[in-house]
Amino acid sequence: MNIAVQGGLGIASPGSFGGGFSWAFARDLMLAVRHPGETLLVVAFFVLVASLFPLGVGAEPQLLQRIGPGVIWVCALLAAFLSLPGLFATDYADGSLEQMMLSPHPMAGWASGKIAAHWVMSGLPLTALSPLLGLQYGLAPDTLAILAASLALGTPVLSLLGSACTALALGARGGGVLLALLALPLFVPVLIFGAGAADAQAASLSPAPHLSLLGAGLILAVMTLPFAACAAIRIAVD
Amino acid sequence: MNWFYFSSPASFYRLAGWTAPWFFAASLLLGIAGLYVAFMVAPTDAQQGEVYRVIFLHVPAAWMSMFLYFIIACYGAATLAFRARLAAMMARALAPTGAMFTFLALWTGSFWGRPTWGTYWVWDARLTSELVLLFLYFGLIALSNAFEDPRRGDRAAALLAIIGVVNLPIIYFSVHWWNTLHQGSSVNMQGASMHVAMLWGMLLMALCFWTYAIGVAMVRVRSIILERERRTRWVRGLAR
Numbered sequence: 016m017n018i019a020v021q022g023g024l025g026i027a028s029p030g031s032f033g034g035g036f037s038w039a040f041a042r043d044l045m046l047a048v049r050h051p052g053e054t055l056l057v058v059a060f061f062v063l064v065a066s067l068f069p070l071g072v073g074a075e076p077q078l079l080q081r082i083g084p085g086v087i088w089v090c091a092l093l094a095a096f097l098s099l100p101g102l103f104a105t106d107y108a109d110g111s112l113e114q115m116m117l118s119p120h121p122m123a124g125w126a127s128g129k130i131a132a133h134w135v136m137s138g139l140p141l142t143a144l145s146p147l148l149g150l151q152y153g154l155a156p157d158t159l160a161i162l163a164a165s166l167a168l169g170t171p172v173l174s175l176l177g178s179a180c181t182a183l184a185l186g187a188r189g190g191g192v193l194l195a196l197l198a199l200p201l202f203v204p205v206l207i208f209g210a211g212a213a214d215a216q217a218a219s220l221s222p223a224p225h226l227s228l229l230g231a232g233l234i235l236a237v238m239t240l241p242f243a244a245c246a247a248i249r250i251a252v253d
Numbered sequence: 254m255n256w257f258y259f260s261s262p263a264s265f266y267r268l269a270g271w272t273a274p275w276f277f278a279a280s281l282l283l284g285i286a287g288l289y290v291a292f293m294v295a296p297t298d299a300q301q302g303e304v305y306r307v308i309f310l311h312v313p314a315a316w317m318s319m320f321l322y323f324i325i326a327c328y329g330a331a332t333l334a335f336r337a338r339l340a341a342m343m344a345r346a347l348a349p350t351g352a353m354f355t356f357l358a359l360w361t362g363s364f365w366g367r368p369t370w371g372t373y374w375v376w377d378a379r380l381t382s383e384l385v386l387l388f389l390y391f392g393l394i395a396l397s398n399a400f401e402d403p404r405r406g407d408r409a410a411a412l413l414a415i416i417g418v419v420n421l422p423i424i425y426f427s428v429h430w431w432n433t434l435h436q437g438s439s440v441n442m443q444g445a446s447m448h449v450a451m452l453w454g455m456l457l458m459a460l461c462f463w464t465y466a467i468g469v470a471m472v473r474v475r476s477i478i479l480e481r482e483r484r485t486r487w488v489r490g491l492a493r
Contacts, residue, residue: 183409203385247409
């Protein structure tokens with residue numbers, strides 16, 4: 016992966032937030048395109064787990080309609096969580112992360128770029144696939160739309176929260192389980208409001224309050240969590 | 254007077270040794286007084302009967318669970334901003350006590366909920382956010398012990414504590430923001446909507462828990478200091 020670090024870091028040019036963002040975003044996307052297996056695995060996991068629930072709890076249409084939004088949200092949350100190690104851990108292991116810290120671009124820029132690329136590779140495909148899974152659960156078309164909207168607002172928050180947690184756990188013993196203990200409790204509010212929006216729509220109530228809270232959470236997360244992730248990376252590389 | 258005299262682990266070790274027994278003694282006396290008021294003086298509740306007496310443990314434990322997390326986050330900020338060694342050690346020493354109080358609040362709450370609500374557990378906002386607080390405590394303890402270098406664990410846990418502080422207002426205001434089964438608070442800045450003996454019982458128990466938390470943190474921080482500073486001359490001098 017070091018090839019991708021060397022080109023484009025722009026050692027000679029002055030750094031900028033946008034420069035770092037676009038460089039890291041393009042690099043991580045290029046890596047994902049060259050190893051499409053990892054992204055596809057996350058999507059396959061999402062579809063597989065969501066398909067297991069009707070087999071486990073029984074296939075009565077009313078029950079499936081009732082639990083559908085919640086199950087799809089939990090699956091999206093687990094899929095986003097499983098893809099977190101790819102965000103910083105591989106770059107930390109092979110030393111690329113330290114090279115990036117030497118670049119003239121501000122840390123928040125390239126860290127945000129990496130987080131955005133993580134969302135494009137995990138949250139975006141899950142959001143795009145969610146209506147298809149919703150059909151498996153017999154959800155109404157308007158509920159499908161609200162489910163997709165809540166995922167579109169909520170999965171970026173998962174990527175942002177997850178980025179800070181995975182950066183904190185860099186180089187820790189018992190990495191995977193520790194990351195679950197750190198990240199999953201913080202994901203809880205996103206799950207509640209995300210699934211709540213689709214549930215409210217299914218119960219003919221307005222999903223607007225849930226979506227507004229998700230949107231507010233997204234704005235807050237975008238403004239603060241990249242800096243938390245940077246602080247955590249500094250602690251790890253220090 | 255040198256304000257930073259006790260920020261050195263060596264001098265704080267001695268201070269903690271002197272003060273810990275006093276905090277435990279105060280905690281014992283306050284606990285006896287608080288339990289006496291709780292069981293002998295406070296009247297039986299008109300609606301809930303004798304069951305309500307769980308609040309003398311439940312409410313102070315819930316207060317302490319949130320308050321200790323806040324203190325840990327403050328120590329975390331001091332760790333990151335000033336690289337204060339002792340602040341990180343205090344955060345480490347307080348975390349297990351905070352987790353214990355969170356568990357106690359959940360446990361006593363479910364014992365109260367069974368006869369009063371008819372269920373041990375409901376997924377309302379107050380209970381869920383308190384459960385998230387318990388997991389945050391577990392995450393803090395796990396993260397601070399997850400690294401070979403304890404200083405690295407200190408700083409990572411400090412940052413996690415600061416991120417997790419978002420949960421505190423959610424717990425505190427959950428009964429106002431959402432329509433929860435958990436009742437709103439009976440004690441606030443404008444006064445308390447309860448019998449004065451009940452209020453005194455709760456305050457005495459809160460002070461008992463508070464002094465206990467300080468005492469046990471002092472004992473624990475002494476072991477942490479000894480472990481961290483084991484290569485220094487003053488610790489070797491103690492062993493001689």
